[in-house]
Amino acid sequence: MARFKKYTPPAKKQFSGAESHKSKTPPAKPRFSGTESHKSKTPPAKPQYSGTESRKPNTPPAKPKFYAAERSALYARREAANVLRTVLRGDAERRAVASIKSLVFSPSVRNKRGTFALVCETLKHLNVIKDVLEIANVLNSKWKKQEPLVYIICYDILFGKDTPSIGDAEKFLMRRKDALLSSLATLLVRKKVESVDQLIGLSQPNGDFKPRYVRVNTLKIDVDSAVKELEKHYTVKKDETVPDLLVLPPGSDLHAHPLLTNGRIFLQGKASSMAAAALQPEAGWEVLDACSAPGNKTVHLAALMEGQGKIIACELNEERVKRLEHTIKLSGATNIEVCHGDFLGLNPKDTSFAKVRAILLDPSCSGSGTITDRLDHLLPSHSAVKLNYDSIRLHKLAVFQKKALAHALSFPQVERVVYSTCSIDQIENEDVVSSVLPLASSLGFKLATPFPQWQRRGLPVFAGSEHLFRMDPVEDKEGFFIALFVKENKLDTPKSSELPQRVCRRRHKQRSIRFHPFICPKMFRALGGI
Numbered sequence: 001m002a003r004f005k006k007y008t009p010p011a012k013k014q015f016s017g018a019e020s021h022k023s024k025t026p027p028a029k030p031r032f033s034g035t036e037s038h039k040s041k042t043p044p045a046k047p048q049y050s051g052t053e054s055r056k057p058n059t060p061p062a063k064p065k066f067y068a069a070e071r072s073a074l075y076a077r078r079e080a081a082n083v084l085r086t087v088l089r090g091d092a093e094r095r096a097v098a099s100i101k102s103l104v105f106s107p108s109v110r111n112k113r114g115t116f117a118l119v120c121e122t123l124k125h126l127n128v129i130k131d132v133l134e135i136a137n138v139l140n141s142k143w144k145k146q147e148p149l150v151y152i153i154c155y156d157i158l159f160g161k162d163t164p165s166i167g168d169a170e171k172f173l174m175r176r177k178d179a180l181l182s183s184l185a186t187l188l189v190r191k192k193v194e195s196v197d198q199l200i201g202l203s204q205p206n207g208d209f210k211p212r213y214v215r216v217n218t219l220k221i222d223v224d225s226a227v228k229e230l231e232k233h234y235t236v237k238k239d240e241t242v243p244d245l246l247v248l249p250p251g252s253d254l255h256a257h258p259l260l261t262n263g264r265i266f267l268q269g270k271a272s273s274m275a276a277a278a279l280q281p282e283a284g285w286e287v288l289d290a291c292s293a294p295g296n297k298t299v300h301l302a303a304l305m306e307g308q309g310k311i312i313a314c315e316l317n318e319e320r321v322k323r324l325e326h327t328i329k330l331s332g333a334t335n336i337e338v339c340h341g342d343f344l345g346l347n348p349k350d351t352s353f354a355k356v357r358a359i360l361l362d363p364s365c366s367g368s369g370t371i372t373d374r375l376d377h378l379l380p381s382h383s384a385v386k387l388n389y390d391s392i393r394l395h396k397l398a399v400f401q402k403k404a405l406a407h408a409l410s411f412p413q414v415e416r417v418v419y420s421t422c423s424i425d426q427i428e429n430e431d432v433v434s435s436v437l438p439l440a441s442s443l444g445f446k447l448a449t450p451f452p453q454w455q456r457r458g459l460p461v462f463a464g465s466e467h468l469f470r471m472d473p474v475e476d477k478e479g480f481f482i483a484l485f486v487k488e489n490k491l492d493t494p495k496s497s498e499l500p501q502r503v504c505r506r507r508h509k510q511r512s513i514r515f516h517p518f519i520c521p522k523m524f525r526a527l528g529g530i
Ligand SMILES: C[S@@+](CC[C@H](N)C(=O)[O-])C[C@H]1O[C@@H](n2cnc3c(N)ncnc32)[C@H](O)[C@@H]1O
Pocket: 272, 290, 291, 292, 293, 294, 295, 296, 297, 298, 314, 315, 316, 317, 320, 341, 342, 343, 344, 362, 363, 364, 365, 503, 504, 505, 506, 507, 508
């Protein structure tokens, strides 16, 4: 059994003013509270931690809070070191391990945000840290065996906001802080550079990181107001291709920005923002998002439809349904119906879908275009890294993708279908599209050209592949693929001829469909004999 449920929009007040996760933060004295996670929050006031430790005997009893924050930082460093150890070991053996993100999001890691930031920053500085350690020559054999932890602590000592003060490894390295700092100075001189950023640039020649893309949620704020707000702290440009997308400098840290925490903007990559834009749903349409969690494209569709009409967001995975619901809630969209089940199990002939005019199909894929997002480019062997998806897995994905695309095309009133993947593999892209072309043609569909000004088109493996849209992981810093099918009798409408000029990898484990207590009855019927 699977579950269908009507998404109930949240009470408005949840989005107003100081909201969402912020409201959970204890309002008073948040900076040193015992629950503090060391990296993700404002760093504690340095003077309390400074090497001289000049706390007077009559200092008020701040100790427990001080120790809680320090302990939290200590645990975060251990958690980060464990993740780093796994990643570096896999990388050294050229063995596919889970991505940094998936390691950090495993249940055993408590301080996920802090750990993720610490691992990424340490990896980014890793070559510099290694060089500094070599010049300083401070490690004895005991600490050489604990290199990942040493790297993490060195990052904190040399570049981090906090100065570690508890923990054996921390104390060992803090006693050698002067040697580490003077080795860093020596390294800058040797490499003839003035800043650590230049050093990092030298050690990562391809490390010109991706800009930070921000999609404005036009359901809550208009683009110009968002630009004005963000410009207070960042250099902001409007993207040339997607109108509601803004481009900020690489590494812009927005995680605590009020526009983000209250859902007025979403951190959404350029490629991901192009799928909904390619579909171009009109306000008032009914649209089906076939594989929707975590819902970035779903809420983008809602914004493009100006909150009007209806979106049915289908998702198979129960855990991911929760993320989808969270995204919807954050976006403020009130026209999205969540459908927990298998897209392939939906009956296209059911009256529930009689008015569906557009389908976005962004199915599970290998994610081979998202190497940069997986942060593999930070690994020492990044130039040699190839995502080693075995051909059996790719084949299985392609089988599902073909079925899902054929299914999408079979909804009777559908006139526009976008098929997108964050894969660069032909088997998941051009091959899937070409396999459904006879069916598409028999149903009156033609391939249309999303973003006609865009240079990179499909691989020339069948006639018509020039309509397909590709982004390249090197040139465009992420790999992505879009195919747009439009019903032939709709091709002349202004919408389709004036197409805009302008990340997932999950196995589908269950096929059964379960119903939620508050299933929408129409949806129940839609499942046909299930
Ligand atoms: C690439 S992700 C979608 C990302 C999403 N479009 C976004 O932009 O946020 C693919 C999703 O499809 C879901 N999925 C896989 N097989 C499915 C199926 N048969 N029916 C519905 N959803 C499915 C996966 O659980 C996963 O959440």
